Amino acid sequence: MSRQKILIDTDPGVDDALAIHMAFADPRLDVVGLTTVFGNVHTYQATRNARHLVEMAGLVVPVAHGAEKPYQQAQRDPAHFIHGAEGFGDLPAPDPQRPADPRSAARFICDMADEHGEDLILCPIGPLTNLAHALDLDANLQNKIGGVVLMGGAVTVPGNVNAFAEANIHNDPHAAEMVFAAGWDVRIIGLDVTEQILCTSQHLEDIALGAPGIGGFLRDVSAFYVRFYQDSRSFDGCCLHDPAAVIAITDPDWFSYETAPVKVVLDGEGLGDTQIVDDSSRPHVRFATACRHEEIRDHFIATLKSTDQRLVER
Secondary structure, three states, X not given: OOOEEEEEEEOOOHHHHHHHHHHHHOOOEEEEXXXXXXXXXXXXXXXXXXXXXXXXXXXXXXXXXXXXXXXXXXXXXXXXXXXXXXXXXXXXXXXXXXXXXXXXXXXXXXXXXXXXXXXXXXXXXXXOHHHHHHHHHOOOHHHOOOEEEEEOXXXXXXXXXXXXXXXXXXXXXXXXXXXXXXXXXXXXEOHHHHXXXXXXXXXXXXXXXXXXXXXXXXXXXXXXXXXXXXHHHOOOEEEOHHHHHHHHHXXXXXXXXXXXXEEEOOOOOOOOOEEEOOOOOOOOEEEEEEEOHHHHHHHHHHHHHOHHHHHHHO
């Protein structure tokens, strides 16, 4: 069976960990690398955490350290109040043994595009800074790969940072604007759909029962994240933001899209807003507006229940 090659650009982060372990466990995917960025945590923490996730899965997947600050604007504090001081909830900082790849994230993205071409899909689930820097390195990058499927934005719904902006886009709106304007095949999996995909604490317990090792780790790191949802939304669980972007690659028919030019507001009260614009000079992107949320959630649970068995098979 041919597997889809993906590169995940990430800021782990609890829901990043959920998405990455799901991608590792899905036999339809070949994760060729992880690149790291600030957002949920500082970039040095993201790189350390990503290396730990790779080692936990028993894989040899390169992790390339990425941008430590936004493309243009001033850096904001990480979301430690959502993901914990080290990015994994209440758990202490991990101590992975394998070193990071020596290349920068932007260089690694360009190298993977050269190596795999249209067989490669980029899956950014954090701020888009590394993709913007990769475009600076290779002005033809968007014509080499198979596309970009990203978690970010709120095109038709309110944001989660303020009334307008979603967190990944708000953390680096200038980079997001570069990505949306670059002319490659972009699918936006934003709050328009991800807030419909709900995972309860009981679902996380079920995952831990099915896979006590990796699933137990994911339940434990998610406890802090779930408490944020309990306090802020009175919901005993969480939204599956980042996993949704990965599932949009493996199961595209579970999502419905509209197509239009989308730009990012770069100043003022609406900073980071992702807006549909009537501008024929801009490339069109696809943004998800509906999804089969129960199938997506059930697939997420079933895949993560298989993680320990995948580790044994490796």
